[in-house]
Structure formats: structure tokens, C-alpha cells
Amino acid sequence: MNQLIAIDDITQRIYTVREAKVMLDRDLAELYEVETKVLKRNVRRNIDRFPQDFMFELTPDEFQNLRSKIDTSSWGGTRYVPMAFTEHGVAMLSGILNSKKAIRVNIQIMRAFVQLRHLVIDHAELKRELEALRSQTEERFQVVFTVLDNLVSDENGLNKKIGFIDKK
Known part of the structure; x- marks a missing residue:
């Protein structure tokens, strides 16, 4: 050696x-x-x-x-x-x-x-960055899910008839 x-x-x-x-x-x-x-x-x-x-x-x-x-x-x-x-x-x-x-x-x-x-320090930094990305992504998806929930709910009047309505 x-x-x-x-x-x-x-x-x-x-x-x-x-x-x-x-x-x-x-x-x-x-x-x-x-x-x-x-x-x-x-x-x-x-x-x-x-x-x-x-x-x-x-x-x-x-x-x-x-x-x-x-x-x-x-x-x-x-x-x-x-x-x-x-x-x-x-x-x-x-x-x-x-x-x-x-x-x-x-x-x-x-x-x-x-x-x-x-390597341990780099790993810890990468883990912090992933956590930040995860929380940021969760916040953005939470907004998307809230909008989707509003669209699906009956309260927004989505059950109204769509199309030509004859007003006689």
C-alpha cells in the first residue's frame, strides 16, 4: 500500500x-x-x-x-x-x-x-429546501382545492339550467 x-x-x-x-x-x-x-x-x-x-x-x-x-x-x-x-x-x-x-x-x-x-451538511440543506418547496406547493394546491371545492358545491348556483330559456 x-x-x-x-x-x-x-x-x-x-x-x-x-x-x-x-x-x-x-x-x-x-x-x-x-x-x-x-x-x-x-x-x-x-x-x-x-x-x-x-x-x-x-x-x-x-x-x-x-x-x-x-x-x-x-x-x-x-x-x-x-x-x-x-x-x-x-x-x-x-x-x-x-x-x-x-x-x-x-x-x-x-x-x-x-x-x-x-455530505451531511449538503443533505441537511437539501432537506430544508425540499421542506420549503413542499410547504410552498401545499399552499398553492390548497388554493386550487379551495377553488375546486367552490366549483363543485351547490351554493354557487351551478345547478341552474343552462341554455335558451323562453320567457313567455
């Missing part, structure tokens, strides 16, 4: 757990080209750098739920629940892994998180 990792490859490894965008230890270990146990050992040795909002271990239920959403054959037989790293936790990893590879990979991962953040 001498070349930079594609951002799309990274964004596919970002999951939402506990309403936070996270990457799992096994995915990060693969990107950094280290064993998962080495990554976890380094994190545990430097646990003060990883408060709960930087890194947390998944509960067995969260792990099972996540496994059901991901291709289960790639998970293998892990005995331990994975660690989940938020964007800040991933940034902290480059400091404890302390290699040029870790720094290059972290830069790409940070770019992926930024790209996801922009």
Missing part, C-alpha cells in the same frame, strides 16, 4: 454507532498494515489519550448488530468485541503508532471524515 488509499475505500469502513461516526480497530489495523492486536495493545498502553468520546469498546449487542449490517464472512472468528474510534480517536492513533505510514493513512482518513461531514 505505497500509494494513498482511496477516500471511498475509507468511507466504506466508517460506521455509525451510538450516533457517532466511527472506524473499527480491525479496519484501522488493515489500513495501517499492522495486526489488530498490535493496534489494541498500543491503545491500551496509551489509554489516557483515548477518552470515551475518542474511543470505546462495542457492547456485544452493538457488535452483533453491526455484524448483521456488514458482510459477516469477512469478520472471521473474533473473540473480543472491537474498539470503535471516532474521528478524534483516529487522529490520536497516528501519535501512538508513530510511523510515516500511520501519518499518511491518517491524513486520508481525516479527509474521508471531512468529506462525510460535507
